[in-house]
């Protein structure tokens with residue numbers, strides 16, 4: 597039961613306190629990330645890799661031998677050069693994407709489609725806590741877009757282009773050997789948040805509508821969009837792996853509080869205090885990357901259709917997110933919203 601989470605993420609102060617308290621609660625560890633869990637020969641895609649958790653994950657997976665595709669809005673090429681330097685791996689590539697813009701996501705997928713080495717593992721990590729609502733080029737709300745809808749559009753475009761096999765849409769040619777650049781993605785990971793447990797219910801009627809909000813409501817909506825993301829991750833696993841056979845594993849996780857740039861839009865007056873609290877109590881991005889790397893690299897998870905980790909602890913997702921009826925409804929509403937962005941490249 598996660599009832600105590602309710603309301604704890606409704607504002608930045610209680611969210612920070614909840615995050616810190618959670619770090620100290622005793623949790624059962626789900627497994628061990630071993631030195632031997634290598635990613636040699638794998639191509640790993642990660643978005644939001646210019647900063648914080650995403651950058652640290654890029655370094656960690658590069659150290660494990662992966663070819664890394666860093667999809668970033670900023671930091672091209674210097675963040676990629678930094679990853680090369682820190683990991684000693686030169687097989688690091690940078691792709692540009694602005695997740696607020698549907699045409700940029702479409703362009704990203706067209707670039708991936710033409711890569712010699714298609715990603716085996718996708719890590720969808722980018723997320724924001726804006727100080728106020730902002731309109732995207734297509735008139736959607738920015739946090740809704742970056743934290744949820746961009747991921748739905750990206751995944752649907754990958755499916756549509758045969759880069760993720762989905763029985764309900766289009767399967768890649770099964771007669772091709774599952775090697776080299778024909779190999780379909782094997783794992784998809786979503787970086788979400790325990791704050792997905794905060795909202796009491798879905799706002800289906802307002803789905804995708806532009807909403808005006810300020811800093812006070814931002815944290816509450818952040819939890820709501822993470823609820824959409826966790827619900828989507830669970831539904832995606834059901835759709836990609838029908839009949840009890842795992843084709844593509846779908847994982848979601850919460851890294852716990854991370855000393856990243858996530859609070860970059862907090863009021864200037866609070867910035868010094870936040871920086872101090874983050875530095876003292878939050879995990880370093882390198883430490884917070886461990887469960888992401890475990891989900892990407894560990895053979896313990898081979899054949900698992902779905903998993904959710906909070907830090908290195910396996911948890912049930914919120915029951916609203918687990919409900920197949922909610923998953924189906926979210927998928928249908930998201931498809932409907934896609935009409936503003938047809939699935940053509």
Ligand SMILES: NC(=O)c1ccc[n+]([C@@H]2O[C@H](COP(=O)([O-])OP(=O)(O)OC[C@H]3O[C@@H](n4cnc5c(N)ncnc54)[C@H](OP(=O)(O)O)[C@@H]3O)[C@@H](O)[C@H]2O)c1
Pocket residue numbers: 643644645646647648649650668669670671693694695696721722723724742787788789790850851852853854855856857858859860
């Ligand atoms: N920090 C925490 O305590 C915490 C706790 C739970 C979950 N999380 C989750 O962890 C994930 C990573 O966040 P973080 O803490 O590492 O924050 P961060 O340091 O602010 O990193 C966020 C990343 O997302 C990218 N991004 C934002 N908007 C984008 C856009 N429109 N297009 C492309 N990329 C965009 C940023 O790129 P730019 O640098 O170009 O803006 C940056 O690389 C998020 O999903 C967050 O919700 C964080």
